[in-house]
Amino acid sequence: MNKNFLVIVLGSILLLALYILTPTASADRLESSSYIIQFGNFNVTAGEKSNANFKVTDTVGQTADGPYGIYGSSNYSIGSGFQYIYQIGEFAFSISDLNIDFGELGINVFATDSNVLTVSSRGAGGYIVYAYEQHQLRHSDGTATITDTTCDNGDCTQSSAKIWTNGTKNGFGFNMTGDDIITDFTNSNYYRHFADNSLSESMQPVMSSASAVTDHQATVKYQISVNASQPAGTYQTHLVFVAVPGY
Amino acid sequence: MQHRLKQLFLWLSFVAPIFFMNPALVQAQKSDLDLSIKPTVTYLTVEPGQKKTFQLTIAHNGTTPLTVIPQVVEFTPHSETGTPQLDLETTVGFVTVQNEVALPITSFKLLPHTQQQLTVTVNPPLDIIQKEYHLSVLLKADAANQPNLNLKNNSITSAIVASNLIALISSENIGGGPLTISQIQTNSIFDSLKPLKFKVQAKNEGLKAAPIKGRVRVLNWTNQEVASFSLAPTMILGESSRNLEYSVNGSTSDEFSYDQPFIIGPFTLEASLESASEPANTIIIKKRVLALPISIISLFLIAGLIYLTVIYFRQHRSLLPSLKKSFNLNNKT
Numbered sequence: 001m002n003k004n005f006l007v008i009v010l011g012s013i014l015l016l017a018l019y020i021l022t023p024t025a026s027a028d029r030l031e032s033s034s035y036i037i038q039f040g041n042f043n044v045t046a047g048e049k050s051n052a053n054f055k056v057t058d059t060v061g062q063t064a065d066g067p068y069g070i071y072g073s074s075n076y077s078i079g080s081g082f083q084y085i086y087q088i089g090e091f092a093f094s095i096s097d098l099n100i101d102f103g104e105l106g107i108n109v110f111a112t113d114s115n116v117l118t119v120s121s122r123g124a125g126g127y128i129v130y131a132y133e134q135h136q137l138r139h140s141d142g143t144a145t146i147t148d149t150t151c152d153n154g155d156c157t158q159s160s161a162k163i164w165t166n167g168t169k170n171g172f173g174f175n176m177t178g179d180d181i182i183t184d185f186t187n188s189n190y191y192r193h194f195a196d197n198s199l200s201e202s203m204q205p206v207m208s209s210a211s212a213v214t215d216h217q218a219t220v221k222y223q224i225s226v227n228a229s230q231p232a233g234t235y236q237t238h239l240v241f242v243a244v245p246g247y
Numbered sequence: 248m249q250h251r252l253k254q255l256f257l258w259l260s261f262v263a264p265i266f267f268m269n270p271a272l273v274q275a276q277k278s279d280l281d282l283s284i285k286p287t288v289t290y291l292t293v294e295p296g297q298k299k300t301f302q303l304t305i306a307h308n309g310t311t312p313l314t315v316i317p318q319v320v321e322f323t324p325h326s327e328t329g330t331p332q333l334d335l336e337t338t339v340g341f342v343t344v345q346n347e348v349a350l351p352i353t354s355f356k357l358l359p360h361t362q363q364q365l366t367v368t369v370n371p372p373l374d375i376i377q378k379e380y381h382l383s384v385l386l387k388a389d390a391a392n393q394p395n396l397n398l399k400n401n402s403i404t405s406a407i408v409a410s411n412l413i414a415l416i417s418s419e420n421i422g423g424g425p426l427t428i429s430q431i432q433t434n435s436i437f438d439s440l441k442p443l444k445f446k447v448q449a450k451n452e453g454l455k456a457a458p459i460k461g462r463v464r465v466l467n468w469t470n471q472e473v474a475s476f477s478l479a480p481t482m483i484l485g486e487s488s489r490n491l492e493y494s495v496n497g498s499t500s501d502e503f504s505y506d507q508p509f510i511i512g513p514f515t516l517e518a519s520l521e522s523a524s525e526p527a528n529t530i531i532i533k534k535r536v537l538a539l540p541i542s543i544i545s546l547f548l549i550a551g552l553i554y555l556t557v558i559y560f561r562q563h564r565s566l567l568p569s570l571k572k573s574f575n576l577n578n579k580t
Contacts, residue, residue: 003250003253007252007329008252010257010288013462041282046375050391063531081276083351089285089286089287090283090284090285090286090287090306091283091284091285091287091366091408091409092281092283092284093280093282093283093406093412094278094280094281094282094309094339094406094410095278095280095406096278097278097279097404098279098280098281098311098403098404098405099279099390099401099402099403099404100401100402100403100404101400101401102400102401104400105400106571107280111311111400115404116278118278120283121285121287123287123288125288125329125481125482128330128331130333131429133402137400193482203329203333203335209498210328210498210499210500211498211499213499214300217541220480222402224400233367234400236400236401236402236403237402237403237405238403238405239402239403239404239405240387240404240405240406240407241404241405241406241407242333242335242385242404242406242409243407243409244322244330244331244333244383244409244411245288245409245410246287246288246329246331246411247287247288247329247331247413247455247482247484
């Protein structure tokens, strides 16, 4: 009897847990304590459909779908209906870590750090991300700089990545791996230096896509090496990533 | 049996709730800076001397408080990709950014998990040059609390996110385009064993942006269509050029490709564009190309050359020893 009672109690606890923890599904309920949706409707069909040649989203059965007015011919334009959500889609850009810390620098050995750039662009025309530095890494007293790298053979620039694996070739540069990166980052040994704004060098594209993307990520690896003649002290610079959606 | 059932119930009562935990409680690693801006592009027509406004919303889902500085600059669309090429040195005096109470702002704080609505006002003066201005509203975000810079070798990173503004300043009611096709970029002669690839550049000769609508076809020597590409409805801004694109594998590409195991003979590349303002007027440009088995011919030529060389030396066997002798003499000296 005691055993049966225990089984019943445990079973009841389990059912209670299922009841409490399962989210409630409310059909045809278009209001809450903070909003009421007027003109809500159930649609005949909706969602994303695709095959090898196309991808389309639709909503069938909504009320008062637009457009109303037109760009250039009237003084208003309204995109009415669920499909117009794609025209007000957002553009998102994130940087995982804003502070790139190289710590104490050894002589003729690389110090590295990295962060991750993430882009989501739902609108037409894709996106592009540019990068530049305000100036070369500069001593805190402004007297000395760590030059931008020219890589192992002295041939990499702000717009062309080359191999940089030799720590005795001093300087500061970056490599990128991941989605939508510029093609001259052939592998993790290829580096560029940043376009230097103080020398009026134009910022350079580092990531781009012609299509809408969601959470496309690229890892930026920063690399630096100095020699024994580099004045002791702390060096800083300011890097800027400019993320621009298409149109 | 009862003992086993009891054990099963005990096990389930501990394990089952796990399956009903809200998945949203599992959180991905957060970024210092995580900005989103909408809308991504705004098209406006404004008469000189008049004023129009629209709203921009910027949201921050990162972990670091930010200081945001708005700036409006001009951009030039790339002549092939259409990508905005910003000119950060420009200033646009007739576009201003205000906060939600219509006061001009030079900077504002954006805390984690908050958003800011901005009002962008376009107010061109009466004497402005009437054309379509290609602008980007930039929001430059830096960490509000910079780390102590004096103690570390480091780089501070900041971000600028943009929302594009295509502002047609005009006192007249004008339509988009007209669009023309500048060129079909391709070689005139192709190897039969390689894909036939080409790009098509279109130009907007008018002041106002126009959407691309049309298609590109590949026709064989009998004028039969062997490939057809529907163009992606991208925009060509006023007085600018852009490569036509088509959708492929969920993405878009500006390189059209007709790929067959073997193609030979003359082909016609045909690009047709419908004018947005005058749909009845369709622009059609054609280009003839020729597919020849170049690699096969080259292979036969090389093989023939080798064969002839072998034949020649067989017929002139006496040459070989003297050649060998002269070669050995050269090596000894």
